[in-house]
Amino acid sequence: MIGRLEGLKSYLLPQFLIDRDDYRCIRCEVCARQCAFEVHWYDEEEDAVFADESKCVGCLRCATLCPTNALVVRHNPTQHPPNANWTREVLQNIYKQSETGGVLLTGMGCDTDYPIYWDRIVLDASQVTNPSIDPLREPMELRTYLGAKPDALKVGRKGGKPSLETRITPQLKLETPIMFSAISYGAISYNACESLARAAAEAGTYYNTGEGGLHRNLYKYGEHTICQVASGRFGVHADYLEVAAALEIKIGQGAKPGIGGHLPGEKVSAEISRTRMIPKGTDALSPAPHHDIYSIEDLAQLIYALKEATHWSKPVSVKIAAVHNSAAIASGMVRAGADIIVLDGIRGGTGAAPTMIRDNVGIPIELALAAVDDRLRQEGIRNRASIVVAGGIRSSADVVKAIALGADAVYIGTAALVALGCHVCQKCYTGKCNWGIATQDPYLSKRLNPEVGARRLVNLLRAWSHEIMEMLGGMGINAIESLRGNRLRLRGVGLTREELDILGIKHAGA
Amino acid sequence: MKIDVDHHAGLPGVFMRVDGRVKINARHLHYRELNNMIKGAASEGVEEIVVENVFGQRYIGSGIRRPVRIVIHGVPGNDLGAFMDGPRITVDRNAQDGVGNTMNSGLIVVHGRAGDIVAMGMRGGRIFIRDGVGYRAAIHMKEYRKLRPVLVIGGDTQDFLGEYMAGGLVIVLGLKGGKGKRSRFRARHIGTGMHGGLIFLRGEIEEHQLGKEAVAVPATQEDKELIRPFVEEYAGYFAADAASIMGSDFLKIYARSHRPFGGLYAY
Numbered sequence: 001m002i003g004r005l006e007g008l009k010s011y012l013l014p015q016f017l018i019d020r021d022d023y024r025c026i027r028c029e030v031c032a033r034q035c036a037f038e039v040h041w042y043d044e045e046e047d048a049v050f051a052d053e054s055k056c057v058g059c060l061r062c063a064t065l066c067p068t069n070a071l072v073v074r075h076n077p078t079q080h081p082p083n084a085n086w087t088r089e090v091l092q093n094i095y096k097q098s099e100t101g102g103v104l105l106t107g108m109g110c111d112t113d114y115p116i117y118w119d120r121i122v123l124d125a126s127q128v129t130n131p132s133i134d135p136l137r138e139p140m141e142l143r144t145y146l147g148a149k150p151d152a153l154k155v156g157r158k159g160g161k162p163s164l165e166t167r168i169t170p171q172l173k174l175e176t177p178i179m180f181s182a183i184s185y186g187a188i189s190y191n192a193c194e195s196l197a198r199a200a201a202e203a204g205t206y207y208n209t210g211e212g213g214l215h216r217n218l219y220k221y222g223e224h225t226i227c228q229v230a231s232g233r234f235g236v237h238a239d240y241l242e243v244a245a246a247l248e249i250k251i252g253q254g255a256k257p258g259i260g261g262h263l264p265g266e267k268v269s270a271e272i273s274r275t276r277m278i279p280k281g282t283d284a285l286s287p288a289p290h291h292d293i294y295s296i297e298d299l300a301q302l303i304y305a306l307k308e309a310t311h312w313s314k315p316v317s318v319k320i321a322a323v324h325n326s327a328a329i330a331s332g333m334v335r336a337g338a339d340i341i342v343l344d345g346i347r348g349g350t351g352a353a354p355t356m357i358r359d360n361v362g363i364p365i366e367l368a369l370a371a372v373d374d375r376l377r378q379e380g381i382r383n384r385a386s387i388v389v390a391g392g393i394r395s396s397a398d399v400v401k402a403i404a405l406g407a408d409a410v411y412i413g414t415a416a417l418v419a420l421g422c423h424v425c426q427k428c429y430t431g432k433c434n435w436g437i438a439t440q441d442p443y444l445s446k447r448l449n450p451e452v453g454a455r456r457l458v459n460l461l462r463a464w465s466h467e468i469m470e471m472l473g474g475m476g477i478n479a480i481e482s483l484r485g486n487r488l489r490l491r492g493v494g495l496t497r498e499e500l501d502i503l504g505i506k507h508a509g510a
Numbered sequence: 511m512k513i514d515v516d517h518h519a520g521l522p523g524v525f526m527r528v529d530g531r532v533k534i535n536a537r538h539l540h541y542r543e544l545n546n547m548i549k550g551a552a553s554e555g556v557e558e559i560v561v562e563n564v565f566g567q568r569y570i571g572s573g574i575r576r577p578v579r580i581v582i583h584g585v586p587g588n589d590l591g592a593f594m595d596g597p598r599i600t601v602d603r604n605a606q607d608g609v610g611n612t613m614n615s616g617l618i619v620v621h622g623r624a625g626d627i628v629a630m631g632m633r634g635g636r637i638f639i640r641d642g643v644g645y646r647a648a649i650h651m652k653e654y655r656k657l658r659p660v661l662v663i664g665g666d667t668q669d670f671l672g673e674y675m676a677g678g679l680v681i682v683l684g685l686k687g688g689k690g691k692r693s694r695f696r697a698r699h700i701g702t703g704m705h706g707g708l709i710f711l712r713g714e715i716e717e718h719q720l721g722k723e724a725v726a727v728p729a730t731q732e733d734k735e736l737i738r739p740f741v742e743e744y745a746g747y748f749a750a751d752a753a754s755i756m757g758s759d760f761l762k763i764y765a766r767s768h769r770p771f772g773g774l775y776a777y
């Protein structure tokens with residue numbers, strides 16, 4: 001009795017309507033060729049272009065590429081009976097599930113309107129005293145080192161010159177405190193991966209392989225690559241561990257805390273199979289936990305296994321989803337030997353996650369970051385690991401606020417994909433991304449030229465970095481280091497006492 | 511990568527060269543010191559490294575990419591051969607958890623029993639355990655092209671044998687005390703989430719012991735030919751009677767589908 005209903009009229013309404021201005025339309029059929037969801041088609045007999053709006057996902061590829069701007073894609077204005085409880089989304093979800101018997105699936109980060117604390121925090125600037133600095137004229141330091149820092153530095157003398165006696169453990173050197181989040185080859189196309197790798201190398205930062213292994217052609221960007229080791233251990237072998245600049249143990253992901261992942265077999269193409277080192281067409285299952293990690297002690301075991309396997313030559317990072325007791329977990333992670341800890345908030349993106357998990361599990365990154373930074377400081381171990389935050393960093397202002405709240409650097413995922421053309425339609429899991437990003441279809445993925453993609457990403461980092469310098473200069477600060485954890489430069493607007501306490505900031509005016 | 515041979519390498523009684531072999535006394539050595547010595551000796555091209563008085567040191571065999579022979583006297587710690595790519599390890603006693611974790615190639619022979627998650631995520635090479643193993647053996651074992659991992663367990667296993675298994679070959683002989691007597695296999699949730707590979711069990715199980723993604727059928731003579739060379743290899747290491755083992759009935763357990771979660775989602 002369970003199973004997809006076939007051949008019956010669906011109760012689902014089209015999410016979008018497409019208005020085609022017939023006077024502007026020149027029948028060039030670009031829309032028909034560009035849409036992998038097969039919304040548009042040209043009818044020769046009628047010499048007209050038609051659309052099946054029920055298939056439209058609102059990615060705007062057609063409207064963007066239409067040479068005469070003949071297309072307007074808009075939200076379907078049809079209204080369900082007004083009801084604050086049984087909203088359109090709720091009803092449509094139930095129709096969909098009653099027709100398929102399936103778990104609701106979605107892509108990208110949580111789109112529900114939990115408070116975005118970045119937008120309730122404002123930055124300080126110098127006025128009269130402590131003069132502001134113009135980064136166009138004066139030196140400004142964004143360079144960031146990620147990794148464990150010693151409790152103290154011992155400086156001795158060697159041959160009459162001062163020399164550092166303390167041995168510093170391996171560090172990642174970033175020219176700007178922004179890295180590209182873990183996105184696997186499989187979730188995104190090879191061209192998207194190459195764009196990220198080339199951009200990271202050119203901008204002096206890092207990108208992260210996610211858990212899909214590393215394509216052979218991208219080994220040359222190893223010095224700018226963070227290789228992930230996740231519960232599925234896909235593509236994890238000696239070369240992969242050796243080529244990486246750092247290794248990251250993925251425990252959790254903001255979009256789907258507590259659950260594993262499935263790359264469906266139809267996406268495991270010949271190339272993906274080579275990179276993940278699994279047979280073609282097999283489901284790639286990532287178990288929810290690492291089955292060798294059931295405790296902090298076990299986590300320590302894997303951290304040191306990776307260090308031992310790579311001769312203690314690179315930092316090891318551990319990534320968790322931001323959840324209720326992140327602060328205590330983070331303390332354990334640092335004590336377990338993580339050199340970098342990554343917190344991924346509830347708005348963190350994904351190629352595919354059950355909608356209910358994405359939208360209901362986890363906590364906003366701002367609160368998790370503040371709580372973790374506080375806890376590590378209170379315990380006197382903040383120096384032992386760098387903090388990287390991810391999950392909803394949308395602009396340079398978000399980066400500056402994150403660093404002032406206590407982060408060492410940020411990961412951007414969605415923002416990077418948007419730079420590559422993503423329109424956040426949230427249909428990554430279909431594998432039909434018309435922008436050539438979240439797809440393995442060669443016809444679609446060639447739409448993203450890695451050279452152009454890398455330039456767009458480098459441009460984004462350059463623009464954000466300059467904006468960060470401007471904001472730092474405005475505060476009279478000339479190094480990002482001086483802003484780290486400097487919460488006095490932040491004020492809350494319209495936040496409750498409790499929120500301010502957790503964020504560790506004063507209200508504006510105070 | 512160049513590996514510095516530890517300063518202990520010159521100390522008498524700790525690191526010795528005997529007849530072209532290297533002998534290390536692991537007593538009171540931290541795993542980092544011990545592994546540094548083993549790696550150092552391996553990088554010099556030594557063919558055999560004998561390690562004595564091993565007492566719980568972890569990660570032995572990790573980070574070495576040569577087919578060096580490592581003979582362990584004592585009980586090695588967790589993650590023996592983790593991410594291993596080449597070495598051939600023999601242990602004269604029991605091993606602990608995580609033997610062959612994410613191992614790529616090489617050989618591990620344990621003259622005793624091993625703990626939990628033996629061969630977790632293993633992708634290539636062979637592991638032989640004389641006696642039984644703990645929980646979740648061969649979890650997420652996978653195969654890829656020419657890489658086909660093999661795990662042979664002489665005794666029995668705890669629950670969740672072959673969970674999430676995606677490839678490779680697991681052979682459980684159910685021998686008690688090395689005398690070739692069949693025992694009733696008690697593990698539950700065998701092959702839960704299995705989507706590839708094969709498990710051969712000598713003995714019988716009840717339907718409820720099997721995960722719902724796995725199928726068990728009596729092994730045919732042709733199936734048994736698949737495991738014969740590994741059973742013979744096992745018998746060679748541990749002086750067991752291969753002919754009598756091969757003479758008994760085996761169950762073959764395989765995945766119902768290589769797409770266990772194909773229909774789970776609403777598209």
